Structures are given as structure tokens and as C-alpha cells.
Amino acid sequence: MSASVLDEIVELRNTIEKHNYQYYVMDDPVVPDSEYDRLMQRLVKLESEYPQYLVPESPSQRVGASPLDAFIQVSHEIPMLSLDNAFSEEDFTAFDKRLREMVNVPSIEYCCEPKLDGIAVSLLYQEGVLVRAATRGDGRVGEDITLNVRTIKSVPLKLIGEDVPEKLEVRGEIYMPKKSFKELNARALAQDEKPFANPRNAAAGSLRQLNPKITATRNLEMCAYSVGVVEGALPDNQHAAMHSLNRWGFRINAEMQVCDGVAACMAYFNSLLSKRDQLPYEIDGIVYKANSFTLQRQAGFVSRAPRWAIAFKFPAQEEITELLGVDFQVGRTGAITPVARLKPVFVGGVTVSNATLHNMDEITRIGLMNGDSVVVRRAGDVIPQVVSVVLARRPDNAKAITPPLTCPVCDSAIEKQEGEAVARCSGGLFCPAQRKEAIRHFASRKALDIEGLGEKLISVLVDEGLIGGIGDLFSLTVNQLALLERMGEKSAQNLVNAIQSAKKTTLEKFVYALGIREVGEATARALVAHFGTLEAISSASYEDLIEVSDVGPVVAGHIKMFFEQPHNLETVAALLKNGIYWPDTTRHDTVKSLQGNTYVLTGTLVTMTRDEAKERLIGKGAKVSGSVSTKTTAVFAGEAAGSKLAKAESLGVPILDEEALIKILA
Ligand code: D41
Numbered sequence: 223m224s225a226s227v228l229d230e231i232v233e234l235r236n237t238i239e240k241h242n243y244q245y246y247v248m249d250d251p252v253v254p255d256s257e258y259d260r261l262m263q264r265l266v267k268l269e270s271e272y273p274q275y276l277v278p279e280s281p282s283q284r285v286g287a288s289p290l291d292a293f294i295q296v297s298h299e300i301p302m303l304s305l306d307n308a309f310s311e312e313d314f315t316a317f318d319k320r321l322r323e324m325v326n327v328p329s330i331e332y333c334c335e336p337k338l339d340g341i342a343v344s345l346l347y348q349e350g351v352l353v354r355a356a357t358r359g360d361g362r363v364g365e366d367i368t369l370n371v372r373t374i375k376s377v378p379l380k381l382i383g384e385d386v387p388e389k390l391e392v393r394g395e396i397y398m399p400k401k402s403f404k405e406l407n408a409r410a411l412a413q414d415e416k417p418f419a420n421p422r423n424a425a426a427g428s429l430r431q432l433n434p435k436i437t438a439t440r441n442l443e444m445c446a447y448s449v450g451v452v453e454g455a456l457p458d459n460q461h462a463a464m465h466s467l468n469r470w471g472f473r474i475n476a477e478m479q480v481c482d483g484v485a486a487c488m489a490y491f492n493s494l495l496s497k498r499d500q501l502p503y504e505i506d507g508i509v510y511k512a513n514s515f516t517l518q519r520q521a522g523f524v525s526r527a528p529r530w531a532i533a534f535k536f537p538a539q540e541e542i543t544e545l546l547g548v549d550f551q552v553g554r555t556g557a558i559t560p561v562a563r564l565k566p567v568f569v570g571g572v573t574v575s576n577a578t579l580h581n582m583d584e585i586t587r588i589g590l591m592n593g594d595s596v597v598v599r600r601a602g603d604v605i606p607q608v609v610s611v612v613l614a615r616r617p618d619n620a621k622a623i624t625p626p627l628t629c630p631v632c633d634s635a636i637e638k639q640e641g642e643a644v645a646r647c648s649g650g651l652f653c654p655a656q657r658k659e660a661i662r663h664f665a666s667r668k669a670l671d672i673e674g675l676g677e678k679l680i681s682v683l684v685d686e687g688l689i690g691g692i693g694d695l696f697s698l699t700v701n702q703l704a705l706l707e708r709m710g711e712k713s714a715q716n717l718v719n720a721i722q723s724a725k726k727t728t729l730e731k732f733v734y735a736l737g738i739r740e741v742g743e744a745t746a747r748a749l750v751a752h753f754g755t756l757e758a759i760s761s762a763s764y765e766d767l768i769e770v771s772d773v774g775p776v777v778a779g780h781i782k783m784f785f786e787q788p789h790n791l792e793t794v795a796a797l798l799k800n801g802i803y804w805p806d807t808t809r810h811d812t813v814k815s816l817q818g819n820t821y822v823l824t825g826t827l828v829t830m831t832r833d834e835a836k837e838r839l840i841g842k843g844a845k846v847s848g849s850v851s852t853k854t855t856a857v858f859a860g861e862a863a864g865s866k867l868a869k870a871e872s873l874g875v876p877i878l879d880e881e882a883l884i885k886i887l888a
Contacts, residue, residue, distance in 0.1 A: 224728060227268060232266040233731035238281045239380065239471075246376040246443070247473045279351045279380040285474065286369045289433035298344060300450045302358045304526050305533040311488060314510075317532045318484050321512065325520045331513040333460040335478040336491050336505040337533050338445060338760065339422045340397030341429055343371065345444075346451070347390045350381040357429070361526055370429050371396070373438035376445075378471030380729045383451075386470050394446040394472070394783050397426040399502050404442035411587070419597065420540070421504050421608050446472040447509070459513045480513055487534075495536055499602035502622025507535040517541070540599045542612055543567035546578065547592060549622050550630045554659035555739050556646035558586055562596070562608050570600030577606040581643045582625050583839060589613075591620040631655035652788065657691055658684050660737050664692040668743055669735035670724040674717045692735075693796035695721055729756060729804045736794070739780040748772035749781075751841040760785040760794070771833040784849065816844035816886070819855040822870070825863030827880055832860075838887050850875055 237858055245251040262282065269276050277284070308314045318828050322330055342358035355371035357364040374396065381390070398406070398421040406424055407417035419426035428440035446467045449456060457463050461480050468474045477494060481487045491508050498505060512518055512530035521529040544565040551559050560579040567574055577598055579585055588610055590596070596614035600606040625645070628636060634649030647653050651660065661680045665672035672695075683689045688702055698721060702712035727735075733756070734746035741749070752770045753759045759781075767778035784790050821844055823832045830838075835858070836846045850857060850869040857870040857877050870877050 227272055228275055228587060231265065231268050231272070235280055237261055238265060239382070241824050242281060242375055243378070243382065243471055247378075247468070249476075272772075283381065284375070284379070285371065286375050286434050287436045289421065289435075290369065291371075291432070293367060293432075295359075295363050296354065296356045296365050298356070298358075298361070299391070300448070301526065302342060302344060302361045302364075302450070303523060304361060305531060306527045307507075308532050308534040311484075314487065314532065314534050315484055318487075321521060321530060325517050327517070329483045330517070331480055331482045332510040333464070333513045334476065334481050334487060334508055334510050335447065335475040336494055336501070337507040337509045337535075338395040338397045338475075339420075339504040339506045340395040340425045341422070343367070343394060343396050343444070344450060345371065345377065345392045345394070347381055347386075347392070349388060350386045352377070352379050353878050367429055369434040370431060370437040371444070373434050374442045374444050376443045376473045376857060383468040383470050385455065385466075387452050387456065389451060389453040390470075391450035391452065392446050392467060392472060393448045393450050394444050395501055396425055396442050396444045396750045397421065398428065398440065398442055400504060406440065436716055440618055443503075444473060444801035446474055453492075458515050460511050460515070460518075461513055463515075464556055464860030483828070491534060497721070498536065499604075505536070506538075509533050537569075537571045539570045539601045540588075540597055540609065541567045541569040542595055542615075543574075543598055544594050545590065545592060545594045548585070548590075550626050552629060552631050552647050552653060552655035552659075554656060554663050554737055556629075556649065556653065556656050558629070558645045558647060560625075562590075562594070564598060567598060569598055569606070570602075572600065574598055574600055574606045577608045579608055582645060583643045585623055585625075587840065590623060591616065592623055593617050593620040629653055629655075651691055654684055661689070661692055662694070663737045664695070665724075665737045666735075667732055670727055671731075672724045673720045674713070675720065679717075691793060693800075694795040696725070696797070696802070725801050725803065727802065727804050732756070732802065733759065733806060736784070736790075737785045740777045745770075745772045745777060748837055751837045754841075756794075760791075771837055816842040816845075818846040820853055822847055822850050822854050822857045822866060823860075824857060824866040825885070827858075827860040829880065829884065835883060837888070842887070 227730055238258070238261050241251070241253055241261070245258075265280070266282050269280065269282055272651050306317070308317055318330060322328070328837075339576050344354075344356045344358065344364065345352060345356040346356075352368075352372065354366060355368045355377070356366055359365060372379060372500065400421060403418070403421040403424050410417045416428060424440070425442055428437050428442055431437045432645050446464065449463055449467070454841060457466060461478070464474045464478060465570065477497075479490060481490050487508075487510055494505070494508060510532050511528075512521065518528065518530045523529055546563045546565060549561045551561050553559060558581075560582065562577045562579050564575050564577060577592070590608065590611055593616070595612040597609040597612065598606055599609045626636065628634060629647035629649055631649065632649040632653035632655065634647050634653060636645050637648045638645045647656065649656065651657050658677075658680050661675075661684070662677055664670055665675040665680070675695075677867075683698075683706075686706065688698065689695060698718060700714045700718050702710070703709055703717060704711050706714075730743075730750045733749055734741065734743050748770050749759050749772075753762060753766075762781070764778050767773050767781055768775060773781070816839060821839055823846060827835060839846050847854065850873060852873055852875075854870070854873075854875045857866060857875055859867055859877050860880055867877060869875075
């Protein structure tokens, strides 16, 4: 009897380990969470009934019972080396040249992978069982963090495979994925706790917990990058050794690749740099390791860094600089945005002297004061942000930041809606700032695309009283413009020409250009597809508006409000009178081709979403209904269609496939 219980326990452990491996190491889960939970519950139950079978490497034993008093120091049998840095192609070329000359080969194969921004650790396995995990520390002595590391699901407690070495020390990086970091900080903020500055600090803080139960809640991951002590067989190169580790149960970097020579390494560098923001974890560069272990041994190391490896750093995405002051800008919709004026600093590949602070709450949240030193972050193409204050550098004369009580541009009252973080100027188009922004939006590339009408010129035109709003743009004359400072006859003529040729547009662009709150390009397109004409959009009721797939209650409210305001109607009328027009694509044959037909969409479509299909059918004059009836012209059925098919069949309504849908929409 108990022999069969043991069999079941062993079987459960193996199955759970296999699922863990698929889920946490291979990112390729094979069973739903519910099934996994059921297996784990069964295992926990059996182990509590038969404690004689309990072993520390059981997957049920990741989170230990009692917290520690302190971490114990441990020595690394083989020191954990550090990495030299390269910051430019020249640095890297020089490194490669030195190495080639040292080992006397014409070209070197490198095993390349992203440099994860986490905490380096050493994991020791005896007979395939995890016996110790330690931080790198100073490379010779680190701290025993076994209990915490055991809670990390991508760290195998027991290795898989016939060829696992007797003794194996695996080195790697423990890190917090970006998504987990965001969630952790959101939780911290919700509980009025201090958020972590970056995923690296969050990972370090999570590993430094004396209570492993806390670490267990932190969603850390571990990725292997090298082998330390090994008693047993290992392939003779880095890339193959990493794949052995992967088979034995470790996560390795999916971007790992072998590149031969400097040119291939540079191509790899550039390709990862452009992918950087899409990766689910933070990286701060690329690590290049000579692939051959023989070559590694020949090259050796100096002052604790191997001669055969280098970290080629990406430009830093965070730097410290000084806050010179805070300006309050008024946007197109009146939203007042604090903008940090910074002492210029080179970060993320460009010089930054302004950074957004989003809203007043953000200033409070990061506890910002004038004169502070701040951490500025610029990642990818995202606008630079002030991340945090370096409190240790706060000067004695730091001053509180006071938000304006009235609009800094037009002095109108400032409104702040209950529950909204954004404060707004109530001046509407009486506020020159909002007017300027409205004109800028109207002239922008995705709207009427008026070349040469940029921010500075708009500002001058409004300040000089030449235009009051978008309605006045089309009556500007060359003579008026030529009088402006730094505007010659020629550029005045060019601008007037650009304005005139912008008169021909599309209804989609025109609706977008109006600058109705929260009506972006996609919503403008959806409105036009749904209603067909400007008259229909402007006279639509709230109920009509929320029928449009892209439009919710809030946006419907904004649209309705826009077309109820007399000055907006006057502006639209002025624009039309001045000759803005769009070729009427809506009234001709194509649109009305499906007039009078009613369709039902069901199942999953492959080439478009159901909303898209709906919008396009409506655009052609058809009705789209949610339920099948005798009035239904046809049902378009995608994959995994359900009860609507049966209903159509029973009513004798034609059932068509996606191909037919595509044809009808073409
Ligand atoms: O991703 C990393 N942070 C990473 C760090 C990596 N992918 N490879 C590394 N390789 C080494 C050597 C070549 C010494 C085995 C490393 C580190 N070292 C390292 N991390 C912290 C200090 C050194």
C-alpha cells in the first residue's frame, strides 16, 4: 500500500517538475493552471499524510517555514569574476584584437547574449539537487540566500536528465521582469509604501529578505549564464554548455547566439539595441564570451576579469541631473502639465533638458522640490521622465513647488474633476495656449498636414492677432504674413500655398483635425465609417454615438458636447465656407452596395477583428445585428462559431465563411 503511495508521490513530483520546466524555463506551458494546482494540492495532501516521504527538493517545498536571523557568508570555490566594459565599437574592436593576438587566431567566435540587469548568483547542485545558492558578493565571498532562491520557480530544485554532473555550480542572473516590477510598484503605491526605483533594485530588495515568504511573492526569474565548479562531463564550448544547462532544467537567454568576428557582433548589438524596449526584462548591454573553452583557458584572466569576455554597454537610460524649475504648460484640451526644466544631461542617446511630470499628483508622489537632484529616464522613443529624487543630494535651500491657482497663460480658473489627476484651464478657446495647440493639432501631419506651419509660427500668428483659431487660417494673405519678422515674401507665399492645398482632405482627417477630446485617428475613422457624412456625425445622438465600435460613453459625451457648442459649429461652418472639402467617397456605389442587408458575425475571424468587420459592413450600408432572425440576410461564421450557427441553420439563413466576407467587403 505505502509503496504505491510513494509511487504516486514520485510521479506527482515528476509531473509537476515537468510542468514547472515548461512554464518557467521554456515559456511554453502545456497544462492549464487549474490542472497544475490540482496536482500540487494532491502532492501536498499526500506529503502531509506521509511525512516520511517528504524531501527538500519536492516542488511543494519551495517556500520554507521560518525566517532567518541573518544571512551567512559563504566562500566561492572558484571566484566569480567581474566583466570589463566596452562603450564603443572601438573598445570592442580593440578587445577582439588583443584577444586574437594573444591566442593567435584570425577570427574569434563569440557566444553573445543580453546583459540582464539583475543580481549575479551561484547555485550549487550535488547529485542533481540544489544544496546552496549564494550572491556573488565581492566575487570571493557572498551570502547564502538558498531559502530565498528556492522560491524562484525558474530555479530547478532537482535537475533533469541522465548526464547531469555529480557536482555542478551554475551561475546566472536573478532579475525581475518589467511586468512584475510594474505590478509590484503599483501594489506598493496602493499601500502607501515606497516604490522601487528600478527592476534591479526590486530584485535585490526581494533577495535581501530574511523571510522567504516575502521573496516568494516577488515573481523573480533566474537565467543561467555560465558554469563554475563542475565534476562531470560538459561540452567544450559556451553555447553548447548553456544548452546542456537548459536541458537539465535552467532557463537560458532566448536571444543567445554565436557570432563570428566583430562585424557579426556589431550587427547583433544593433539588433538587440533596437529590440531593447520590447524585451520583457531590462538589459544594459551585451555580454560577449569567446565561445571555445580551450580559447578561454588560453586567455585566462587579469585582476578578476576574464580576458575572453566583455560587456558592451548600451547608452544609459537613467542619469542624475539638477531640476532647475518647473513650468506649467497648457495643452490643447486645457490640461495643465508640469514640465521639469533640467540641467542638460546626456541620457538614452540624446541630450535632455525637459522632462514631463504628468500632473501635480506625480510631483507629490516623487516628493520633488526645486533645486533637487533627480533621476531622469529616457527609454526608447518615450518622452523623458523624472523618475525619482536623490534625497541625499537635496540642498538646504530646496523650495516647495507651488502649482498655479489660475491658468498660467490666460488667468482663467483651473478645474479639477473629482477622481481625475489632471487639472484643466477652464478658458477653452479663449485661452491662447489652447487655441495655439488646437491650431497646431489641426495643421499636424495626421490632420490637415499644413507644411511649414509649426509651433513657433502659430504662436506668433496668434500673439500678433492675425488668427484667432483654425477658422481664420484660410483667409491669411501673403501681405499679412510677409510683415512678420523673419518671414520673407517667398516663405509667406509658400505658406499660403500650403494652406490652400490643404483644403482638399478626407472626412476622416477633417474629423480628427477638429481636435474633439479623445477622438484620435482610429475613432475618427470609425465615426466616418459608421455615419458616412459630417452632417450625420454632428447631429448624431448620444445613443447613435455609442453604437460605434470605438466609442464609449465618455467619448460619446465629448463628441456630443463638441457639436453642441455654437463656437465650434461656427468654426466648422467657416472652414467649409473657406473651401475645405473632401472627395465624397461615401455617397457612391460602394457604400450603398449592401444597403438593406442585415448580417450577423460569429466565431473568430482570422484576417480582421469582428469589430472591424462590423464597421466595414456598416460602412457599406449594411446593418449588423447581434442575433439571428428570419430577417438576417446571412451569417458570417469564423472559427469556433457557436449557437448562432445552429440558429441560422434552423431558420434556413445562409451561412458564409470569412472568404465570402472578404469578397463582399472588397
Ligand atoms: O546577464 C548578465 N548580467 C551576465 C553577467 C551575463 N549574461 N554573463 C556574465 N558572464 C560573466 C562571466 C564571463 C565572468 C562568466 C555575467 C557576469 N560574468 C557577471 N555578472 C556580474 C559580474 C559578472
